[in-house]
Amino acid sequence: MSTTFRPWDPDQDWLLPPSVHELVPAGHPAHFVRDLVREQLDLSAILSAYHEGPGGSAWHPAMMTALLLYGYTQGVYSSRKLAAACEQRVDFMAVTALCRPDFRTIALFRQRHRAALQGLFVQVLRLCRAAGLARLGHVAFDGSKVKANASRHKAMSYARLLAREAELAAEVERWLAAADAVDASEDADHGPQRRGDETPPWMADKQARLAKMREARGALEAEAAAGQEEAPAVAPAPRSAGDPEQAAPAPPAPEPQAQRNFTDPESRIMKTRDGWQQAYNPQAAVDAASGVIVATYVTAQGTDSGQLLPLLDQVAANLGAYPEQASADSGYCSEANLAGLAARGVDGYVATGRQRHGTASATGDQPPPERTLRAAMRAKLASGGYEGPYRLRKQTVEPVFGQIKAARGFRQFLTRGLANVDAEWSLVCCAHNVLKLAKWALGG
Numbered sequence: 001m002s003t004t005f006r007p008w009d010p011d012q013d014w015l016l017p018p019s020v021h022e023l024v025p026a027g028h029p030a031h032f033v034r035d036l037v038r039e040q041l042d043l044s045a046i047l048s049a050y051h052e053g054p055g056g057s058a059w060h061p062a063m064m065t066a067l068l069l070y071g072y073t074q075g076v077y078s079s080r081k082l083a084a085a086c087e088q089r090v091d092f093m094a095v096t097a098l099c100r101p102d103f104r105t106i107a108l109f110r111q112r113h114r115a116a117l118q119g120l121f122v123q124v125l126r127l128c129r130a131a132g133l134a135r136l137g138h139v140a141f142d143g144s145k146v147k148a149n150a151s152r153h154k155a156m157s158y159a160r161l162l163a164r165e166a167e168l169a170a171e172v173e174r175w176l177a178a179a180d181a182v183d184a185s186e187d188a189d190h191g192p193q194r195r196g197d198e199t200p201p202w203m204a205d206k207q208a209r210l211a212k213m214r215e216a217r218g219a220l221e222a223e224a225a226a227g228q229e230e231a232p233a234v235a236p237a238p239r240s241a242g243d244p245e246q247a248a249p250a251p252p253a254p255e256p257q258a259q260r261n262f263t264d265p266e267s268r269i270m271k272t273r274d275g276w277q278q279a280y281n282p283q284a285a286v287d288a289a290s291g292v293i294v295a296t297y298v299t300a301q302g303t304d305s306g307q308l309l310p311l312l313d314q315v316a317a318n319l320g321a322y323p324e325q326a327s328a329d330s331g332y333c334s335e336a337n338l339a340g341l342a343a344r345g346v347d348g349y350v351a352t353g354r355q356r357h358g359t360a361s362a363t364g365d366q367p368p369p370e371r372t373l374r375a376a377m378r379a380k381l382a383s384g385g386y387e388g389p390y391r392l393r394k395q396t397v398e399p400v401f402g403q404i405k406a407a408r409g410f411r412q413f414l415t416r417g418l419a420n421v422d423a424e425w426s427l428v429c430c431a432h433n434v435l436k437l438a439k440w441a442l443g444g
Contacts, residue, residue, distance in 0.1 A: 023094040030070060030091040032438040037066040041123055045116035059101050064109045068117065070095045072431035073438075075408035079107040118423040121296070121430040122318050128292045128437050129319055138288035138389060139323035140396035141311055141332060143304045144405070145279045147412040148267035148421070152278040155269055159256035161217045168210045175206070216260045264416040270302040280413065282425045285311045287323075288396040292436050293429045294318060298422040304331035308350075309340040322346050327393035338373040349390040352378045404428060 024030050037043070046061045070092065071082045083103035085092040101109075110117065128134045261267055261278055270279040281302060285295040295314035299307060308328055316322050322344050330351040341348035352374050381390055404410050410428055413421045 020094045020097050023090040027442050028091065028094070029073060029435070029438050029442075030094040032441060033070040033073060033434060034066050034095045036434065036437075037062055037069060040127060041065070041120060043116075045119065046113050049113065049116075059099060059105060059109075061109075061113075063096055063099055064101065064106070065117070065120075066095050067092070067101070067106070068110060068427065069120070069431060069434060072427055073408075073435050075410070077410065077414060077428075079103040079110070082106050114420065114423045118426040121426045121433070124430050124433045124437065125292070125294060125318055128290070128433055131437060131440055133290040133436060133440055134287045134292045134294050134319060135289045136287065136294070136315070136319065136321055136323040138325040138327065138392050138396070139285050139294060139315060140288060140393040141283070141285050141308055141326060141328040142393075142397040142401070143281050143283045143299075143307060143331070144401040145270050145272040145277065145302075146282055146405075146410070146425075147272075148261075148264050148278045148280055149413050149416050150261050150263035150267055150278045152261070152269050152276060154263045155259045155261040155278060157256060157259045158217065158220050161213055161220070161260075165210065165213050165217065168206060168213065172206055172210060212262060216262065216265070219265065220260050266300055266418045267416075268300050268302055280418070280421050281307075283307045283311055284397060284400060284429065285315055285326075286397040286400050288392045290436060291396070291400060292433050293400060294323075296426065296429045298418065298425045300418055304328075305334050305337070308332040308337045312340070312344060312346065316344075325349065325389050327390050327396075329393065333374065333377070335373050338377055342373075347389075348377070349381060349384075349388065349393070350377055351381065351390065400432065404432060408432075 021031070043062055043065060046065065050058060050061065067082060067086070071077065071085065074091075076082055076085055080103040082092075083101065083106055086096050086100045125134065259269055261269075264278070267278050267280055269276050270281065272279060280298050280300055281304070282298045283296060283304070284293050286292070287294050295311050295318055297310070297314065301307075312322065312326065323346060325347045326341060327349040328351070330353055333350045333352050338348060338350060341350070381388060384390065408428075408431075413424055415421055415424050
């Protein structure tokens with residue numbers, strides 16, 4: 001008895017081409033992202049950058065925006081991988097309607113419209129708010145280190161810069177003297193008009209590296225001088241009329257351990273779970289009811305203590321209101337932050353120290369005799385116990401970083417410089433919120 005199979009003929013031509021709506025099933029996120037960009041997002045800031053002129057037509061900016069946004073929801077960030085997906089994956093074809101932009105075009109589009117793409121975060125966030133996904137009942141704050149697009153081995157401390165600069169300067173002087181001696185010898189042998197008097201390439205490379213190191217040293221010294229200017233002024237000691245004119249004080253020198261990276265000077269070496277890395281410190285405020293990111297930005301500071309109030313104010317700027325409750329770990333605990341929470345009318349829950357497993361009280365940290373805000377917060381957390389609102393922090397904000405880093409594979413920035421990585425991170429968070437909105441809209 002013969003077996004009957006469904007026909008399979010790769011050489012069969014189609015009488016009618018399929019619709020892009022048929023490439024993936026109805027309810028697929030590709031349809032949602034494409035329609036979201038076409039129908040609900042304001043792309044006027046991008047569209048206004050295009051004008052009629054000579055040359056070929058550009059790819060439609062809405063298609064390019066949808067491609068980037070959908071790619072980020074799928075953990076595809078590289079322009080080359082996005083271009084390959086347009087040729088190989090039917091879900092991307094459903095978004096682009098079979099358009100295949102080159103990877104250079106994708107990269108240039110993302111670079112050219114960086115600010116406008118960064119603004120999509122607030123647009124999507126307000127759509128989430130309108131859908132009831134950002135209720136601002138409880139918002140949890142946290143930061144997570146993300147590797148910079150630079151190696152920590154390309155960083156050098158100020159003390160090492162000074163020593164290495166002196167070594168290279170002496171080495172360059174020796175090479176220059178040797179080159180002069182060789183030139184004189186070759187001039188005597190071949191005449192002054194003949195070849196052989198060029199600066200050796202290996203010496204020029206060393207000179208370029210020396211110039212770059214001097215530039216890095218100057219930047220560190222400028223940062224130290226700026227920090228000195230921000231410090232409170234100290235009145236000089238009085239002088240008698242007969243004292244000679246005192247010399248101006250020397251500018252403050254950077255700390256010997258202060259470091260600067262040659263590849264991405266705005267990144268910093270930070271302690272992570274994987275040891276010390278060249279990194280940035282993205283911040284996020286997450287709504288506990290939905291997991292929607294309601295505020296975010298990137299800082300080059302390794303500590304979180306100065307980030308709580310700016311994040312809180314960004315929540316109000318994005319959505320027009322402060323959250324009712326806010327929680328954060330001990331990295332955000334300071335008298336200024338606790339006072340700022342109270343001044344903004346936010347019911348704060350900030351850890352004052354390391355937490356015992358299953359409780360909200362600190363260990364080994366006796367309250368000071370004076371009544372500080374930190375001591376009051378310690379008592380507040382202890383009175384709530386395990387069922388207190390602080391328990392929401394870990395289950396709210398940490399899974400978001402896990403989804404971004406582990407599920408969608410964003411573990412290192414592609415761009416360099418604080419402004420660029422801030423825009424890149426905003427698009428990553430925007431994609432996270434798009435998935436939340438898609439899950440709500442599709443009934444998932």
